Amino acid sequence: MTAKSPQHCGKNKHLIINKKLIALFISILLLLTLILLFCFVLRPTKPHFSLDQLHIYQLFVSPTYLVNSSIQLTLLSTNPNQRFGIYYDQIQFYASYKAQQITLHSYVSPFYQDHKDTNLLSALLAANAFPVAPSFSFDLGRDLMAGRLVLNIKANGLLRWKLGTWVSGSYRFSVNCVAVLLVFGSSVPFTSKQGTQCFTTI
Numbered sequence: 001m002t003a004k005s006p007q008h009c010g011k012n013k014h015l016i017i018n019k020k021l022i023a024l025f026i027s028i029l030l031l032l033t034l035i036l037l038f039c040f041v042l043r044p045t046k047p048h049f050s051l052d053q054l055h056i057y058q059l060f061v062s063p064t065y066l067v068n069s070s071i072q073l074t075l076l077s078t079n080p081n082q083r084f085g086i087y088y089d090q091i092q093f094y095a096s097y098k099a100q101q102i103t104l105h106s107y108v109s110p111f112y113q114d115h116k117d118t119n120l121l122s123a124l125l126a127a128n129a130f131p132v133a134p135s136f137s138f139d140l141g142r143d144l145m146a147g148r149l150v151l152n153i154k155a156n157g158l159l160r161w162k163l164g165t166w167v168s169g170s171y172r173f174s175v176n177c178v179a180v181l182l183v184f185g186s187s188v189p190f191t192s193k194q195g196t197q198c199f200t201t202i
Contacts (some may be wrong), residue, residue: 047113075177150189
């Protein structure tokens with residue numbers, strides 16, 4: 001029986017370490033390949049939103065530049081994906097006019113949306129004595145005289161993708177809907193029943 005020299009044992013240790021490093025490298029490479037496959041082949045499509053109806057029951061600004069508002073809206077949310085479901089963990093709406101927020105945030109309860117599914121979301125947006133810029137009253141009066149009022153309905157929140165039993169981390173998203181209302185005089189309510197596509201970013 002021959003004994004192995006210390007030099008021979010050292011070579012074996014180096015071979016074992018090299019094999020472990022190669023195995024680790026291959027594992028990392030496979031993981032990166034799976035991530036790239038998910039991103040480029042199975043990448044989920046962002047959800048679609050459209051404004052179904054909008055009713056303005058109150059929109060008044062005081063001489064001290066404080067606005068009172070009450071807006072009821074219904075919004076359609078559609079998941080266009082064939083494989084991915086969507087968890088909406090947080091979603092909040094508000095209205096703006098001339099880049100100025102005119103309502104407080106209104107929150108919608110968290111919900112799950114299956115693939116190729118559509119949900120109807122309703123929210124009441126309101127504010128009492130909400131401060132606005134001095135130009136607000138002039139802009140509003142001019143648009144009412146012109147018979148055309150343009151509002152932005154905005155939403156932001158957090159969502160997660162679901163594929164089988166796998167659930168992703170949270171992603172921030174934002175939605176912007178442009179509502180054009182034809183008004184006759186200054187008496188409310190103002191109503192928009194024309195469907196409007198919204199812009200979604202994630």
